[in-house]
Amino acid sequence: MYDWDSQMRLTVPSTFHGQLVGICGAFGGKVGPLDLPPDKRSWPKGLFTNPCPLPQPNLDFSISCRTQRAQIVNAPELCRLLQAPDGPFGRCLDHISPKPFLRICLQDICHTQGQHPGVCDALTAYTAACQEAGIPVTLWRGPKLCPMACPLRSHYSICARTCDGGCVEPTSPAHCSPQCYEGCECDPGLIFDGTDCVSQDHCGCFHSGRYIPVGESLVLPGCQERCMCLRGQGLQCQPFSCPQGTGCILDGGVRSCETGEGATCHLEPGGHFTTFDGFSGLTPMPVTSCAYELATVVGSRTEDPDWFHVIADFLPCPGCTTRKPRVIIGFRDGCAAVGANQEIWVNGQPARLPVRVCRGVVARWAEGSQVIIERSPTLRVLVGPEGAVALRASPALQGRLRAACGDYNGIAADDLILPGGLRGASLTDVFQACRARGFNNCTEKLVTPTLTQHFA
Secondary structure, eight states: OBOSSSOBOOOOOGGGTTOOOSTTOOOSSOOSOOOOOTTSSOOOOTTOSSOOOOOOTTOOTTOOOOOOOHHHHHHHHHHGGGGOTTSTTGGGTTTSOSHHHHHHHHHHHHHTTTOTHHHHHHHHHHHHHHHHTTOOOOOOOBTTBSOOOOOTTEEEEEEEOTTSOOSSSSSOOTTOOOOOEEEEEEOTTOEEOSSSEEOGGGOOEEETTEEEOTTOEEEOGGGOEEEEEETTTEEEEEEOOOOTTOEEEEETTEEEEEOSOSEEEEEOTTSEEEOTTOEEEEOOEESSOEEEEEEEESSOTTTOTTOEEEEEEEOOOTTOSSOOOEEEEEETTEEEEEOTTOOEEETTEEEOSSEEEETTEEEEEETTTEEEEEETTTEEEEEOTTSOEEEEEOGGGTTOEESTTOOOSSOGGGTTBOTTSOBOSSHHHHHHHTBOTTOOOOOSOEEOOOSOOEEO
16 A cells, blocks of 8 residues: 555565565565566566666665755764664564665655655654564654644554544454554544544444434435434434435435436446446456556646546456456545455555545445445545445536546547547457556456447
């Protein structure tokens, strides 16, 4: 998982033991020199023609930047917290080498002219590596060294109580991991309701196994009753009917009165794929594995507040006739991933629903064991237990999208147009052209559907 800042964590199952290559090693159980490809030079990234620079085998860890700035003089000492035997990482040194983290720390200090983000990134990464291995780390952050800001009514902890119950599960769940991670935890006497820390009597309500936060409402089947969760009063329901000109629609596991505005792109593994504009055909499937960009906003991630992208990552599944994708939804300042078995990761960490992904984005359960990641009112992504993915885009995004789900311009006939202007013969060509950048697990060809594409 990538934290959309500086850290990437790669976890693979034991079935890949001894079958890997690349700069992360062979996963063969031995620590030693990396096996290089036949050119004996490096593992270059496939998108570039020139090989990567060779590593420096004898890097001098006393490196310092030649400058008069006091911050740069002091920064290397902060980096050396990583390898101090009596420091916060002392118990981890014999298990996970600090040298790669120290190298990155010192190099970042030079490149950033002594600014501390490079130190913070390295210390944070080493903390995560040690805690992932179950090795305790003592407190190293402080008011002047990499402080971590926490939401209201919560505080930072080097060992956050990840197994404490929340409003959804008031008692600690039996399946919760005993591993300890640094992060924010609710102040004493408060519990997490998915977005904020509240007292237990301020928790929300339950209806048919679904958690409803205080102040939120839901429409019951038939759209004849609307119920709101009131603090201290539970779920209060009243008669309800849809306004004239609207209908009762179940979209993304949520019932509402809709005029039909907006559009949905739907992917069903082993079934049909339908674009926002209604072009439909059988879902192309990779022979073994590949990741595809389903939709993204045209424009800059850093400048467009509506920016997002949705990726369907089909992983290897020996013996499976139909494979369910892992779905990754990225926003400007956060990321959520829904695994093939509906395990949830938020910003690189395992999470329980409901949970806040980032500003304006919430992940929660919907009816029928479906997961919803929603940024109201522009985007709703639904992931079903059988791997089906539905993207609901509001009219505000019309004409601003691209990738496999199409450009949402109201014209289904142009949904086979590939980047560069050529027209593809089928959805297979579209998917081939929409391989997700940064995912190098694609095979050379897709299973081509035999059913002719048609317009909805």
